[in-house]
Amino acid sequence: MVKHSQATTIRDVARQARVSAATVSRYLNRSAPVAAETGQRIQQAMRELGYSPRLAARALATHKTYTVGVISNALNYAFFGPLLRGMDEVLREQEYRLLMATCIAGQDRGNLPFGPHNTDGVVVFANTVDDEQLIEWHAVGFPCVLLYRLPPGDLSFPCVNVENHAAVRQLTEHLIEAHGRRRIAFIHAPDYHQDDLQREAGYREALRRYGLPYDAALVLRGDYRREQASRAIEAFLARVLSDCDAVVAGDDDLALTVLGALYRAGVNVPEQVAVVGFDDQHFAASLVPPLTTVRAPTETVGRVAARQVLRLIRGEAVERETLLPTDLVLRRSCGCAGQSLRKGLSESYHPQMLVGR
Amino acid sequence: MVKHSQATTIRDVARQARVSAATVSRYLNRSAPVAAETGQRIQQAMRELGYSPRLAARALATHKTYTVGVISNALNYAFFGPLLRGMDEVLREQEYRLLMATCIAGQDRGNLPFGPHNTDGVVVFANTVDDEQLIEWHAVGFPCVLLYRLPPGDLSFPCVNVENHAAVRQLTEHLIEAHGRRRIAFIHAPDYHQDDLQREAGYREALRRYGLPYDAALVLRGDYRREQASRAIEAFLARVLSDCDAVVAGDDDLALTVLGALYRAGVNVPEQVAVVGFDDQHFAASLVPPLTTVRAPTETVGRVAARQVLRLIRGEAVERETLLPTDLVLRRSCGCAGQSLRKGLSESYHPQMLVGR
């Protein structure tokens, strides 16, 4: 027995329209034909009473929430903007909504923000949720899409990734080949995601192909928090600067920090040290010098992920892994001419002009 | 009559623990004392069955969703990261979750993503939701906090703002006074928020105080979409560059674009043209040259907003308007020395050294 200051319910509308609640429901959900004239009355009654259905009740009855959750460890990277936007757009079109929450892997054990009890499905960023939980979700068939990572074991979660290895390999090769760099440093992202490891692998592969030695001293491991990136990078550069002519940063945020540090150190980019990043975030083109980087279709990643959860939710077939292609965007910071160039990974090695910027 | 592949319910737990559902509920919510030993059995039963309460049912019974919605027109600015993060942190501590959705003012008339039917309260970004809707929410006492704007009419919605006018005034005065700039351009944000207007007012006030003429030709109105900022700004600068020695940008994103455009135009910053922004986004310090700007406590804005909705939800007293102070951050782009300086608005006009960066 619960008492509440009543908001208007479907019964109020029904009474006002002189029909049963069932009919109103049917009209609302188009779940069965309703006489045109009856529909008019219902329509009007709803307007008059300012009715809006209580989603909790609907969810309880139907076991559908029309809500998808996105779980990430942090949402303060600029990087998340396009990602969320992409997801939101697609979900919105389909009348779903996006619920987001952060979650520290390990820490929030068994107390995740989302699950079958409050969402129809989730999108999981990188290694935010631990394997044990994923396995459980898999067992109960809870719709779940993985972002920037592969499923643990042989679980059949669909996942969305971008091409990392080949992109960074080509970028590094470009530094070697086109700009004659030999002592190339690599800066890991603060967290060892699969992405990050693949990028380093691409970097190493490029060195190998050109017979350059891999020097651990030129690699900054990601043992720092994102907020401390500036200090960590500054210290790292102080060590290697005298013996280094290029820096491959794990992502644009890091490249930005590198640029700042080099500026303060009075080092010219790209003359003395070339700098490249990954992502092609919105600021990359406006940096001084404009940043050579890899264009990752982050918004598309979000869109694809959203589409996949929706398919999962509807019981439709999904692709197991979606690997989105990336492009090299050659700007000034690697040593290229001022004009922006763009190179598709799948294309032959002849850069084509990038229209506009 | 609905049939579903049953997930475990509170009754299953009750049966397993040989108690009634009511007792399990009481144990779960600490709403009444439960014998220690009974608690043990319930605890164990829940674990064994992997029980987690269905939130929709709970929401239906209690009329509480433990969810707060944030409505904005777009969430792809880097700017939103800290904002969301701040809100999320506070809500999370209080076991609430954050639901986010975009909404185009005017377009989504009467079909908002959030409302009393699915959330306990909302945070509204700038003018995303139209006054009519706000008035309705106000009438029914729906918890709602406004961000970066004042309430329409004399409505008593709490709102959270940052100090815009004085900050931009001082920043502009700094350009005039410390760096002798006379022909200062102003670039509006793509959407005329209250923030934006206050910033322009600050700019004009500074000119007035120093007897400089206001020249409409030096002001770029925000009649462009964010994605087209680059072109709009480039065109604008092409017009005014010959007669302009400083640019006050409406925010850091715009300042970034200005920097990029000036670089391409071969203009030296700050020697030929000084550039300043607003927000002190994470990239500002790393730009070349480092950006002089106004530090806006965006994450704090989020935190305060979240706290206010929670107070509203709990029926506690709230501040009508929270005006958060901003600080000038003097870096190189205005013409100051390389070392970063910071100036509190409330302090006297003697810049103090900024610890670290």
Add this chain to the structure above:
DNA sequence: TTGTAAGCGTTATCAT
């Protein structure tokens, strides 16, 4: 085409 009534999973009132 419409109405009746059961049921969704939880909380809360009233007993005991």
Add this chain to the structure above:
DNA sequence: ATGATAACGCTTACAA
């Protein structure tokens, strides 16, 4: 301290 049971607002099978 615990148990029965109504109620939350909606959907849907079944009947008419």
